[in-house]
Amino acid sequence: MNDAAINDTRKAELLSTTVEHIDIKSFDARPIIDAMGKMSFTSRDLARATGIYNQMLEDPDCTIFLVIAGSTSAGGCMDAYAELVRSGMVDAVVATGASIVDMDFFEGLGHKHYQALEVPDDDTLRSLLIDRIYDTYIDEEQLQDCDHTIYKIANALEPRPYSSRAFIREMGKYLVEHGKKENSLVKLAYEHDVPIFCPAFVDSSAGFGLVKHQVDCMKAGRPYMVLDAIADFRELTDIKIKAGTSGLLMIGGGVPKNFIQDTVVCAEILGHDDVEVHKYAVQITVADVRDGACSSSTLQEAASWGKVNTGIEQMVFAEAGSVIPLLASDAYHRGHWKTRAKRAWGKLFD
Structure with a gap:
């Protein structure tokens, strides 16, 4: 067996078990959330956070923003986020480019994430064109297909400025x-007029495709589309x-997180002195606050900046x-979303 065949066999072994995304409809978490509410520590924090999310869903005037950073989509939560969009349990999404492009759009194209049943030397993974996110694998060759698809979408657009929302809408249309x-967040957001914003969009596979689009257009002397932050x-x-x-x-x-919270301050700068701070807020994180990092600033801290109400918030x-x-399962099965009006904020920009 030649080296290429050996490498192909080894790569197939490492990419043999796909990540299966959890289905929040398949189980009812209400009993365990109720029980956690009678406990202490993180269990009680989670129960209170879930209660706050249900308050958002019950409030007929509340627009809900889903804000995603990190790799939970690759790790198995992708279908959970998609269900929140499908069921009208969120009205807009603010996320990292990786969550939207390298994870959701990537799987929307038919590719998969894989469980790392073993973690060999990372140089070995590199030689096999396998990328690693902790104990999750991505086939780099499949990821490059994602890059090239972004390039193709950009080439088909009128050469003008686009917000990330407008470009991601084109991705959903694609x-x-x-x-x-079927169960793609990007696709479902397009179908339900739920806008998705990625304030650092090019920090993802989209960046490679968009850079290639710009360079190729420059070489050919043609105008190109650009992202307008x-x-x-x-x-x-x-x-x-x-x-x-x-x-x-x-x-x-x-x-x-900072981007969505700053909308309150931005509205005030634009003369909307009556704009409400975010009434409800839940943040789930493992970040430490002691280094002063903005990523891990508590919601109470955000109140000092005039961004979040201190009364109805929970850190988990x-x-x-x-x-x-x-x-998500608790909120889905309590069913407040069933009588909730869909905002369809995406139509605001038509």
Whole structure:
């Protein structure tokens, strides 16, 4: 057997077990959340956070923002987030480019994430074109297909500025026509007019495709499409102004967390002195606050900046993949979403 065949066999062995995304409809977490509410420590924090999320769903005036940072989508929560969009349990999404492109759009194209049943030397993984996220694998060759698809979408667009929301909408449209996975967040968001914002969009596989689009257009002397980060901030702030009451369900921190919280301050700068701070807020994170990092600033701290109401907030210090299934399943089975009006904020920009 030659070296190429040996490598192919080894790669197939390492990529033999796919990550199966959890189905929040398949089990009812209400009894365990109720029991956790009678406990202490993180269990009680999670029960209170779940209660706050249910309050958001019950409030007929509340627009809910799902805010995602980190790798929970690759780790098995992808279908949970998709269900929140399908069932009208969130109205807009703010996320990292990796969550939207390298994870969701990637699987929408028919590719998979894989469980690492063993973790060999990372140089070995590199030689096999396997990328690693802790104990999860991605086939680099499949990821490059994602890069090239982004390139193809960009080439087909009119050469002008686009917010990340507008470009991601084109990605959703592409998946409707060419996708291979029904339960894609990007696809469902397009179908339900739920806008997705990625304030650091090029920090993902989208970046490679968009750079290639720009370079190729420059070489050919043609104009090219560009991403307008200012439009991102303006559009998201516009939703906040028109929404009034709002709630945040935040997984992780980083740029997405700060971006959505800053819409309150931005609205004030634009002369909307009556804009409401985010009334409800839940953050699930493992980040430490002692280094002063913005990613891990508590929601109480955010109140000092005039971003979040201190009355209805909860920090949950836990790995999100272990608690999001419980929170989302509880909210799904309590059913407040069934009578909730869908905002369809995506239509605001048509």
